[in-house]
Amino acid sequence: MKIDMKKILIGLMGLMCLVGCDKIDPAERLIESGGNESQWADGAVAYVEKYTGPLCSNCPLADRTIENLHHTYGDRLVVVSVTSITNSQGNPYGSEPTMQLEATRQWEQSYGALALPTAFIGRDYSKAYTSSMNDLGGGIEQALMIEPTVKVSVSCDVDGLQLEINTDLELAVDYADVLTLTLMITEDSLQYTQCDGTNVVPDYVHNHMLRAVVTDPWGKSLTMGTTAGSRKHDRTTFNTGGIGCYAPNSHVVALVCDAATHRVLGCAQCNML
Amino acid sequence: MKLKQVIVAVAAMVFAAAAQGQGILGGHVTGNVQMDAQMSHADSTIGARDVEEKLLMNARADILYTNGDFSAGLRFEMYQNPLLGFDADWQGQGLAHYFMSYNSKLLSVTAGHFYEQFGSGLILRTYEDRYLGLDNALFGVNATLRPVEGVTVKALVGKQRYYWEISDGLVRGIDAEANIVQLVPALRESKLRAIIGAGFVSKYEKEDMIASSTPGYRLKLPLNVGSGAVRAELGWGGWSLQGEYARKGQDPTVMNGYTYKEGQVITATLGYSQRGFSASLQGRRVENMSYKSMRTVAGQQLYINYLPAITRQHTYAFMTMYPYATNDMGEEGLQGDVMWKVKKDTWLGGKYGMDIHVNSAIVCGLDTTVIGGAGTNGYKVNGGFGPLLFGEATVELARKLSKQVKLTLVYSYQAFNMAVENEPSALYHNNIVVADVAWKVNKKHSLRFEGEWMGSDSKRDEAAGHADPRYGDWLMGLVEWNIGSNWFVSVSDQVPYNDGKGNYYNVSVGYTNGATRLQAGYGKQRRGMLCIGGVCREVPASNGLTFSLTTSF
Numbered sequence: 001m002k003i004d005m006k007k008i009l010i011g012l013m014g015l016m017c018l019v020g021c022d023k024i025d026p027a028e029r030l031i032e033s034g035g036n037e038s039q040w041a042d043g044a045v046a047y048v049e050k051y052t053g054p055l056c057s058n059c060p061l062a063d064r065t066i067e068n069l070h071h072t073y074g075d076r077l078v079v080v081s082v083t084s085i086t087n088s089q090g091n092p093y094g095s096e097p098t099m100q101l102e103a104t105r106q107w108e109q110s111y112g113a114l115a116l117p118t119a120f121i122g123r124d125y126s127k128a129y130t131s132s133m134n135d136l137g138g139g140i141e142q143a144l145m146i147e148p149t150v151k152v153s154v155s156c157d158v159d160g161l162q163l164e165i166n167t168d169l170e171l172a173v174d175y176a177d178v179l180t181l182t183l184m185i186t187e188d189s190l191q192y193t194q195c196d197g198t199n200v201v202p203d204y205v206h207n208h209m210l211r212a213v214v215t216d217p218w219g220k221s222l223t224m225g226t227t228a229g230s231r232k233h234d235r236t237t238f239n240t241g242g243i244g245c246y247a248p249n250s251h252v253v254a255l256v257c258d259a260a261t262h263r264v265l266g267c268a269q270c271n272m273l
Numbered sequence: 274m275k276l277k278q279v280i281v282a283v284a285a286m287v288f289a290a291a292a293q294g295q296g297i298l299g300g301h302v303t304g305n306v307q308m309d310a311q312m313s314h315a316d317s318t319i320g321a322r323d324v325e326e327k328l329l330m331n332a333r334a335d336i337l338y339t340n341g342d343f344s345a346g347l348r349f350e351m352y353q354n355p356l357l358g359f360d361a362d363w364q365g366q367g368l369a370h371y372f373m374s375y376n377s378k379l380l381s382v383t384a385g386h387f388y389e390q391f392g393s394g395l396i397l398r399t400y401e402d403r404y405l406g407l408d409n410a411l412f413g414v415n416a417t418l419r420p421v422e423g424v425t426v427k428a429l430v431g432k433q434r435y436y437w438e439i440s441d442g443l444v445r446g447i448d449a450e451a452n453i454v455q456l457v458p459a460l461r462e463s464k465l466r467a468i469i470g471a472g473f474v475s476k477y478e479k480e481d482m483i484a485s486s487t488p489g490y491r492l493k494l495p496l497n498v499g500s501g502a503v504r505a506e507l508g509w510g511g512w513s514l515q516g517e518y519a520r521k522g523q524d525p526t527v528m529n530g531y532t533y534k535e536g537q538v539i540t541a542t543l544g545y546s547q548r549g550f551s552a553s554l555q556g557r558r559v560e561n562m563s564y565k566s567m568r569t570v571a572g573q574q575l576y577i578n579y580l581p582a583i584t585r586q587h588t589y590a591f592m593t594m595y596p597y598a599t600n601d602m603g604e605e606g607l608q609g610d611v612m613w614k615v616k617k618d619t620w621l622g623g624k625y626g627m628d629i630h631v632n633s634a635i636v637c638g639l640d641t642t643v644i645g646g647a648g649t650n651g652y653k654v655n656g657g658f659g660p661l662l663f664g665e666a667t668v669e670l671a672r673k674l675s676k677q678v679k680l681t682l683v684y685s686y687q688a689f690n691m692a693v694e695n696e697p698s699a700l701y702h703n704n705i706v707v708a709d710v711a712w713k714v715n716k717k718h719s720l721r722f723e724g725e726w727m728g729s730d731s732k733r734d735e736a737a738g739h740a741d742p743r744y745g746d747w748l749m750g751l752v753e754w755n756i757g758s759n760w761f762v763s764v765s766d767q768v769p770y771n772d773g774k775g776n777y778y779n780v781s782v783g784y785t786n787g788a789t790r791l792q793a794g795y796g797k798q799r800r801g802m803l804c805i806g807g808v809c810r811e812v813p814a815s816n817g818l819t820f821s822l823t824t825s826f
Contacts, residue, residue, distance in 0.1 A: 021475065021499030021522040029533065029648045030490040155482040155491075166482060166569060168527065176320070223360040224572070225811060229695040233527050233569040 045152075046143040047255060047267040048079045048136070049120050050208075051108065053090035054099075056116035060196045060204070061132040066119075067207065069137055076144060078253055078269045079208040080186055084108060089116045093193035093200070103213040110262065122264040123257065149175055150266030154183075154254040158272060161241040165214065167234040167254045169224065169266070176226045178259035180219030181234055185212040185272070188249045211245045214238045219257060247272045300340025305788075305825035307403070308332040311356050313817040319742060319775040319797055321816040329356050333369075333403065347371040358803070358812040359406040360572070362436040369434070370410060381417040386410045389429055390579075391448040391472035395519035395538050396500040396564070398579035399433065405803065405810050409576055410434045411444060423455030427472075433566045433575050440575055441478055442566030448472030466508030475499040476566050476577060483531055483569075485648045492531055492648055498524045500536075500564055500578070516541040519562070519578075525647070526568040529561055529602060532651025536561035538580065549614040557583050558605040560639060560654065573808060582807030583608050584634040584665060587685075590767065591705045591727040594743055595689040597636060597663040599807035603654075604662060606636035625673035633666040638692070660698060664688040677714070683707035694802065701731040723751040723765075732772055742800050742814065745773025760784055767799070775799065781819075789824040 050066060052059045063081075070077055083099035084090030086108045092098045111118075111125040119129040121139045129136045151172050157164040165183055186208050194204035214236060224232035240247070250272040256265050310330045315323045330353055337346040351366035352359065372385030388410055390398040401408035413431020420426070427448045433440040450470035454460045460467075476498050483492045502519035521536035537560050544553040564578040580599045583606040587593050613629045615622035638659030641652040667685040674680050685705040692698040710722045727747040751765035760783065767777040779796030800814040 022495035022497045023523055024493055024495055024533065026533075026649075029493050030485050031493045032490055157482050168569070221361045223362060225695070227695050231527055231571040233571055235569065 044076070044144045044146055044148050045267050046073065046077050046140045047122050047264045048077065048140070049107075049123060050079060050081050051084050051087075051090075051116055051118045052081050053084045053087060053116050054093045054096070054193055055089040055091060055195050056084075056087075057196050058131050059117045060194060060201055062117040062119070063207075065133045065136060069140060070207075072137075073140060073144070075269075077140060078267050080184060080210050080253055081206065081208040082107065082210045084116055087116050093195065096192050099190075099192070099206075099209055099211075101210060101213065103217040104210070106217045123262050147172060148266040149173055150179065150256040152254050152256055152266040152268040154252055154268045154270045156252045156270055156272055158240075158247055161239050163238045163240050163252075163272070165234075165236045165238065165252050165254070167236075167268075169222070169232045169234070169256060171225065171228050171230045172266075173228050174226060175265070179222040179224070179265065180257050180259045181215065181222050182217075182219035182255040182257060183214035183236055183238075184210055184253045184255070185214065185238075185240070185243065185245060186251045186253055186269075187211045187245045188251070189246075190249075211250070212238070212240075212243045214252075218259075218262065219255065221259060222256070245272075300338055300343075302336060302338050303826065304334065304336040305823065306332075306334045308820075308822045309356060310820040311815065311817065312819075313357060313815040316797065316814070316816040319777070319814045319816065320800055321797070321814040324357070324817075326354050329354050331356050331359065331363075331403070335370075342375055342377050343373075344376070345371075345373045355406070357815050358810060360436070360574075363406060365437050367437065369408070369437070379419055383415045384413075386412050386434065387415045387429075387431070389415055389427065389446075391427065391446065391474070392450075392470055392502055392504045392517050393540070393581060394579035395517055395540070395562070396472055396474045396502045396521070396578050397444075397446050397448075399577075400579070402805055402808070405573070405805055405808055407573055407808065407810075408434050409574065412439055413444075421456070423452035425450045433577070435567070435570070435575055440566045440570075442568075442575070443477040444474065444566055444577055445477070446472065446474040464508075464510045466506070466513070468506040469504070471501070471503045473499065473501045474564075474577060476564075478566070478568060481569055483525070483647070485531075490648075492525060494525060494568070495523050498522050498564075511545050511547045513544040513546075514541070515544075521562060521564055524561075524564065524568070526563065526565060527571045528563040528565065530651060531568075531647035532561075532645075532649055534561050534650040534652065536564070538562045549616070550612070552611045553609070555583060555608045555610075556606070559599075559601060560603050561601075561651075563601040573810060580807065582804075583636060584663060584807070585610070585632045585667060586806065587667075589683065589705075589707045589709075589723075589725060590749055591703075591725045591747055592667070592683070592685050592687075592707070593804070594727065594747075594801065595687060595701065595703060596802055596804035596809060597634075597665075597689070597693060597807070598802070598804055598809040600636075600638065600662065600693065603639035603641065603659070604636050605639065605658065606634065606663075608632070608634040623672060627670060627672040630669040630671075631667070632669075634663070635661070635665075636663040638662055660690060660692065661688060661700065662690045662693050677712055679711045681707070681709040681711075683709075701729055703727055703729045703731075717757050719755045721751075721753040721755075723749070723753075725749040742769075742773070742775060745769040746771045747773065759786060765796075788826065790822070792819075792821040794819045 066079055082104050085100040085105050090100055119133055121143050149172055151170040153168040155166050188207040190206040190209050194201045222232055224230045251269050252272060253269045255267045258265060310328055312328055313321055313324045315321055332351045333348060335348045347368060348370035350369040352363040353366060355363040370386040372383055372387055374383040388399045399409050399411050411431030411433055415429040418426045430445050432443055453467035454465055477496055480494060485492050500521040502517060504517035506515045518539045523533045523535055525531040525533050540557040542553055542555040559580060565575045566577055567575050580601050582599055584597045611631045615627040617624060617626035640655040640657040640659045642655060643652045665687045669683045671681040687703045689701050690698055705727045708724045713719045729746055731744045747769050749767040753763040755761045763781045765779050777797045777799050779794060781792060781794030783792040795818050798815040801812055802809045803812045
């Protein structure tokens with residue numbers, strides 16, 4: 001049988017051209033996102049890491065302060081509420097499931113065992129906010145005046161229990177030191193017991209509760225340029241089956257830190273759904 | 274290492290050992306091993322930092338088994354931990370590359386990891402460069418068909434290597450090339466050379482959630498992005514003309530800010546050569562031609578295509594201090610190159626003749642107007658030229674002064690725009706002079722002396738955040754002593770003055786025995802860019818020992 005090579009070639013190339021290219025008209029390029037991705041922040045985003053516990057008497061007071069601040073600053077404030085594992089006040093009430101994560105032990109050890117509640121802005125361990133945290137607002141205001149070193153944008157895609165997290169990073173200024181990326185999952189509207197001294201607060205709702213650290217506790221090393229404008233994309237997958245969080249109430253938090261000092265250089269948060 | 278990789282590796286090793294040692298299967302085994310190790314400690318004057326692990330090492334071993342038309346190969350790689358300047362994602366070890374291949378006159382088929390190139394690579398070139406930390410090999414199937422003499426058809430499907438993983442993006446491609454002179458018998462005796470070719474590549478990648486600049490909206494992304502190219506190469510006697518044009522569909526990626534403008538590149542080279550003389554003129558225009566198999570990956574990994582450098586690739590240290598990296602987002606450039614071998618026993622050539630090499634290149638950005646961000650076409654191109662990115666003129670003279678002594682003199686003028694390195698635009702002008710003397714003392718010993726000087730108008734301004742270690746004027750001296758065919762010792766020092774900082778000395782000793790080479794060095798490395806063929810990686814400052822071993826069998 002004689003093979004007509006010319007026809008085969010033309011056919012193959014024609015087929016490739018037909019199937020090989022999509023074109024999106026300008027009017028169709030934007031589709032509604034459903035809110036599970038963050039935008040590049042226009043300015044600074046303050047990161048508050050708060051250590052708490054179900055048996056901590058002053059924690060409800062601190063929570064109220066933080067909720068008020070959250071209403072004030074909205075998306076410009078990212079809060080992660082960490083249940084202490086080194087302080088016994090972080091233990092669960094009675095036989096309730098624990099919110100303690102082994103991953104956070106290193107964080108607590110890095111600033112030393114302190115009373116609960118304690119909060120830090122941008123992991124600046126030199127300034128701790130405690131008790132009712134009335135001075136926390138001033139700290140956040142100051143933090144928001146400083147432009148971020150790294151612009152961070154995070155989005156996620158949920159497929160069953162499989163979570164895919166996409167993080168885009170861009171250096172806003174020259175930065176030569178090693179950076180790390182820490183990814184976490186937080187959950188709002190959790191109902192479990194909270195004490196305020198000797199009493200149990202009825203129907204207490206916990207927000208911003210840390211449910212999982214997706215990366216290593218101190219994050220994973222990032223390799224990117226050292227000059228302003230250098231960019232990096234990270235894609236991380238995570239199976240949420242082990243933590244049992246309720247996706248509509250959950251968020252993904254991305255933190256970029258200096259590897260040596262752990263100071264936060266940029267952060268972003270998106271809804272899981 | 275994954276279990277399947279272990280099985281493949283063991284099977285291949287046993288197979289190879291049986292083939293070579295017992296001669297049961299016939300064929301032969303070849304391979305090579307390379308190990309590079311580095312120790313570095315802090316030096317605040319050059320910005321070097323301590324290496325926590327004390328010792329860093331990159332190592333690899335390639336083994337190739339060939340038996341008639343059949344061949345198989347594998348490569349073991351280890352980065353524990355990667356040398357300074359290599360991406361941390363390389364950390365690990367395992368079987369990084371394995372393939373089986375059948376090659377006959379009619380057909381070649383490779384399954385596994387492979388490297389391929391269509392034309393000059395404008396739409397597809399997969400390759401690896403161990404010194405840049407690059408490996409974008411495709412993992413899949415590649416077939417080359419030669420139905421008649423002079424015609425080659427290539428087709429491939431695969432996914433690219435991404436450090437220790439495989440990219441999500443799927444790459445499909447087909448390319449055909451015909452040698453007209455071989456196809457038409459009447460032309461075979463003529464001086465004409467004519468080759469034409471065309472190729473098409475398509476990548477497929479699933480949807481990503483990419484935010485638009487409009488709150489509450491994300492981008493609808495093209496899942497299939499195609500690129501096509503046509504090329505021709507004509508020659509008549511000493512003349513040659515090569516040209517290639519490539520076009521790429523909408524390809525919003527992190528590299529172009531998720532804009533939808535289509536890409537294109539056109540390149541042409543006119544050349545002439547005869548005995549003792551050659552000249553070429555090359556022009557190129559690039560517009561939005563970054564083509565990667567994953568749209569969200571920045572940096573140098575996962576490129577499907579390759580845009581070769583349009584500037585001369587230098588070897589002398591100061592001439593590579595401000596290297597030009599191809600700007601695949603947009604550039605237009607021109608390069609001219611003349612090589613002339615002046616005959617001996619002439620006024621200019623002297624007793625032994627002289628080589629003259631003149632090269633000049635100029636590269637500008639595109640003249641554009643920004644029309645929007647993510648989701649738009651990004652920019653529109655105006656008619657003129659954009660800012661000067663790089664300009665260079667180099668004259669190189671090489672002449673034997675006696676039977677034992679050869680002198681090479683180089684003068685180069687370079688204009689370099691810091692925008693090439695994503696810095697604020699600033700044009701630096703550098704004058705570089707090199708004198709290189711090679712002296713064959715006797716049958717066993719030879720010496721090489723190299724002196725370099727660079728005068729630059731670059732100025733240090735640390736208060737403004739300009740801590741580039743290249744600032745200022747520079748001097749360099751190098752002495753290299755070769756002892757027989759086995760040993761060499763080299764001592765060099767680079768010193769900035771006027772506005773520079775640091776003292777970059779290096780001492781190295783090497784031993785070569787057959788195909789084995791061992792080298793050890795101690796010294797300081799300046800932070801800068803390492804570029805090969807227009808592709809660059811950043812090299813951090815280091816201060817300490819280096820070791821290198823290469824061997825082949």
